[in-house]
Amino acid sequence: MRTEFDFTPLFRSTVGFDRMLDALLAAARVEHLENYPPYDIEKLGEDEYRVTLAVAGFHEDELTVTARQNMLVVAGDRRDREGAGDGSDGGGRQILHRGIAARAFERRFELADHVVVVGASLSNGLLTVDLRREVPEAMRPRRIEIGAPSPSRPRKQIEGKPEGERKAA
Structure with missing residues (x-):
């Protein structure tokens, strides 16, 4: 008895897994293994x-x-x-x-x-x-150090007074 698998739903909902899905399809098609x-x-x-x-x-x-x-x-x-x-x-x-x-x-x-x-x-x-x-x-995971904000990217304030004004008050 041979079972056919339909991988179409996977093709519709994935991006970049083409090689893996093609390999699964090829493995499912194998009839005689040498x-x-x-x-x-x-x-x-x-x-x-x-x-x-x-x-x-x-x-x-x-x-x-x-x-x-x-x-x-x-x-x-x-x-x-x-x-x-x-x-x-x-x-x-x-x-x-x-x-x-x-x-x-x-x-x-x-x-x-x-x-x-x-x-x-x-x-x-x-x-x-x-x-x-x-x-x-370039593809290996790397740890990102968390540090103080750089002068080129100041910290954004969401609500309240800026930090300098809080200390003066």
Whole structure:
């Protein structure tokens, strides 16, 4: 059973949430999820994340990690080592059973605003991509000190006598 969600009321009553609502619509439309290669997403700290993909059999030069605006794309292609359909692996061995997946893949991860890729590494068949949220200084919350009014902006008086006249009275 498939349930359709109508996000139209949200579009009418929100401003600036277009990306989030579009992502919800895209998630609702997904019919078949590709599950290769398997992956984990970890939260390491308040602003640090890690994506780990199981890419057994792939070499570093067969993997591509691309960071686009709000998108992380990880792709793998082993075609250059494959035999011509004869069951060999291009290295003189003949494969009798292929249980380790060797197919090409492309896995996409939607990134939140200000999340950047810090680095990637391949070890023991696991590709690790480290991410960090880096909010620009201008967008970070800042504390505003409350102080005396400046001479260029004198304090407005709502009712009663000005402060100087009160003391004289």
